[in-house]
Amino acid sequence: MQTFAYKRPATVAEAVALLDRHGPEAHVLAGGTDLVVGLRDGSRAPGVVIDIKRIAELRLGIVEEGGRVTIGATTTMTELASNALIRRHFPALAEAAAVVGSVQIRNRATIAGNICNASPAADAAPPLLVYDATVVAAGLSGTRRIPIDEFFVESGVTTLARGELVTAIELPVPARRSGAVHVRRTRRRGHDLASVTLCCSVDEAGVTRLAYGSVGPRPVVCVDESGTLADPGAPTEARARILEGMFAGASPSKRSMRAGPEYRLAMLRVLGWRALQVATERLGEARTNG
Amino acid sequence: MAETLPIEFTINGVHRAIDVAVNITLLDLIRDDLRLTGTKECCDVGECGACTVIVDGRTVDSCLMLAVEADGTAILTVEGLAKDGQLSPLQQAFLDKGGAQCGFCTPGQLISAHALLESNPSPTRAEIEEGLAGNLCRCGCYFQIFDAVESVAGGAGK
Numbered sequence: 001m002q003t004f005a006y007k008r009p010a011t012v013a014e015a016v017a018l019l020d021r022h023g024p025e026a027h028v029l030a031g032g033t034d035l036v037v038g039l040r041d042g043s044r045a046p047g048v049v050i051d052i053k054r055i056a057e058l059r060l061g062i063v064e065e066g067g068r069v070t071i072g073a074t075t076t077m078t079e080l081a082s083n084a085l086i087r088r089h090f091p092a093l094a095e096a097a098a099v100v101g102s103v104q105i106r107n108r109a110t111i112a113g114n115i116c117n118a119s120p121a122a123d124a125a126p127p128l129l130v131y132d133a134t135v136v137a138a139g140l141s142g143t144r145r146i147p148i149d150e151f152f153v154e155s156g157v158t159t160l161a162r163g164e165l166v167t168a169i170e171l172p173v174p175a176r177r178s179g180a181v182h183v184r185r186t187r188r189r190g191h192d193l194a195s196v197t198l199c200c201s202v203d204e205a206g207v208t209r210l211a212y213g214s215v216g217p218r219p220v221v222c223v224d225e226s227g228t229l230a231d232p233g234a235p236t237e238a239r240a241r242i243l244e245g246m247f248a249g250a251s252p253s254k255r256s257m258r259a260g261p262e263y264r265l266a267m268l269r270v271l272g273w274r275a276l277q278v279a280t281e282r283l284g285e286a287r288t289n290g
Numbered sequence: 291m292a293e294t295l296p297i298e299f300t301i302n303g304v305h306r307a308i309d310v311a312v313n314i315t316l317l318d319l320i321r322d323d324l325r326l327t328g329t330k331e332c333c334d335v336g337e338c339g340a341c342t343v344i345v346d347g348r349t350v351d352s353c354l355m356l357a358v359e360a361d362g363t364a365i366l367t368v369e370g371l372a373k374d375g376q377l378s379p380l381q382q383a384f385l386d387k388g389g390a391q392c393g394f395c396t397p398g399q400l401i402s403a404h405a406l407l408e409s410n411p412s413p414t415r416a417e418i419e420e421g422l423a424g425n426l427c428r429c430g431c432y433f434q435i436f437d438a439v440e441s442v443a444g445g446a447g448k
Binding site: 001002003004005006008029032033036037039040041049051053078101102103104105107108191 | 406
């Protein structure tokens, strides 16, 4: 493998100082499931690799406080998928975490890595958009809170500035009862990147939030507050019109080897309707169960 | 010349303290430096599972982990499954059920199955399939592999 320097900071302050000093030469190592592939094939050529896994401040786990749940940056997909708080308040995020890669990948891949790598196919992205997550980033001049919808730019690019490190993800605990689901389309079951990854939530006030990825340079979130999508009794044409408007943000690449753009757009519609139906059913179950 | 760092870990119960280059993977360390060649190198991108080992109780693709990251961990490789020259019940089940054809994926399959049974001693068939989804078998022995795991699930065969 190519040569690089390796740093293992013990604190966020040390990590941020290193990131600031080395700029684009510095690549962060969290779970390594993307970085190490890039190190080997040469698509990533860092001067210095900064391993953040030993930073205690990032390993705060998953904690609920003051109406929000905070997820430490180096929390793995395995931890997310099995966590009681996440399963109770953000079940679609637990579902998404449970289908990333394989067991081996989920044991290593982190929530911060998933969003910082900014793959359009990142499965955690649609639920984080639906649940209105905030990315907490530490820098030399302090901490910045970035709404997740302002975090993604395009594949591999985020709005993080030089010297900034994601330390946590915050999620507001939903104030209203809701039903949510994550669904995706892959070539094979078990271990594959998504050809379409999608999350939908419907709440008791009639607000529908729908987010999708792998059909454009970045994941997209759309909100319907009219109550029409959330109402199974509303005319199908009216609901279809709103969904079509939501899908207007999709622009799948012609170059991807996983699936052609026509297939992805067709599957986006299928998954969108399916997710809307399941989310609505789950809202009904939440109501029944009080 | 790559930078080296001193690391300590236990592997299959044996404590080791060595200097490793920062730019080699855990897989390189296990196969080339420690000469434990049961763990296989195959896709090198975390898709096939041939290099699966257990680090601190959880399976990882050792091709996707730097050797320096293993500092302070406990590692289990396929060589650590047999005790006193006796195959583990899981290993014996792979033989009995025909779960190994060419054998190349077998160490990774065994390690994933071992970890699955440690965390979930009585997995359903679906849980076995999901638990082993990160381990490809080009001979297509999936049913025999799942049968082998199923035959020792719930402590059967022990």
